[in-house]
Amino acid sequence: MAYQGDKLRKGSWLEEEDERLTAFATLLGERKWDSIAILSGLMRSGKSCRMRWLNYLQPNLKRGHISAEEEQIVIQLHGQWGNKWARIARRLPGRTDNEIKNYWRTHLRKKTREEGNSQSKVYSSKPELLYQNGDSTSAWKYSIRDYNSADDHIIGPTDFSLEHYELPCMTYLNPSYETRLYDWIPKLSNDQSQAEIHGEGNGLDWCFCDPAWKYSEDCDPGSLDSLGFSRLGYELSIHLIVNMRKLQTVSFSDVC
DNA sequence: AATTACTCCAACCGCTATTAC
DNA sequence: AGTAATAGCGGTTGGAGTAAT
Incomplete structure (x- = not known):
């Protein structure tokens, strides 16, 4: 280990140390x-050097205030994954796990507690995304196939083309849905586009959804729900757009 | 002006996972 | 296959800065 006989420095880094480490x-x-710790002559542990580099010195760190959009993403992903700071940070290019963790503790933890269950519950899991605000009587067919991940186990069945999912009414199309959808839709397909989405892109900059409803001719428009309204015959399409080109369209269609 | 309380965040610590030998 | 070294992760701490009294 570096400089075993000498005393390793701790505490704040000096500008000169930063320059040398860089x-x-x-x-x-x-x-x-x-x-690196030994060769640089820094009286620091390798671990300390690594931490300093990752959290402060490495290029492409954003620094500065967390934006409202980033905050929403942190809340959303924390609701899904809990204190998986490194994992959350990977979705926020230029931000470190330490930064996200600190931000959560100092800004968001209290905030989300105050807001009670309303917000955190909305983000807590994928099925709840699908059910929230929902008219649970409507069944929708999800047209993209194959979703089976150990990490994201929430939506269970692997063959989506055969499964029916409860989708809510039109309020489903609120803007914040875009980034939540991004979070799991890319994993649904095994084609080449998936690898692209999972690659080292620019995070949320390059992926958004463009939901749209349209009337479906296949359904029987004469079907009425319990209130006498026709709720069948619509299809929700969500386009995943990556690097300014449409990559994938996911459709949710009413089951007739 | 002095003191105390609070907030923020960089840095540390302990543990686990991964890699190298 | 076993062990040591290294990397990664998440929780915690301590100090600097600021607000409140």
Whole structure:
């Protein structure tokens, strides 16, 4: 271990230390932090060097205030995944897990508690996304297939083309739905586009949804619900747009 | 003006997972 | 296959800055 006999420095980093660490990390690569610590002559542990680099020195860090959009994403993903800060941070390019964690503790934890269950419940899981505000009497067919992930186990069946899911009414189309949908739709397909979505892109910058309702000729428009309204015959299409081109369309259609 | 309370966040610590040998 | 080293993750702490008294 580096400088076993000497006392390792702790606490705040000096500008000179930052410069030296930056130079050596750039030169030697972002690995072997113990080696970097030794070779750089910094009286720091490799672990400390790594932490400083990842949280402060590495290029492309955004810094500055978390935007309202980023905040929404943090709330949403925390509702889904809990304290998985590194995982959440991967969805926010330029932000570190430490930053997200601190932001949550200082800004959002209290806020979400105050708001009670209303917000966090909405984001808490995928099925609830589908059911929220919902008219649970309507059944919708989800037209994209194959969703089976150990991490995201919430939507169970793997063959979506055969499953019917409860979808809510038109209030489903609220704007914040876009990023929540992004979170799981890309995993639904095994085609080439999936790899693209999962690649090192620019996060949410390159993916959004464009929901639209249309009347479906296939359904029997004469069917009435319990209130006497025709609720059949519509189809919801959501386009995933990546790098300014439409990549995939996901359709939810009413089951007739 | 001095003191206390509070907020924020960088940095540390302990643990687990992964990689190298 | 086993062990040590390294990387990664999440919880916690401590100090600086600010607001309240």
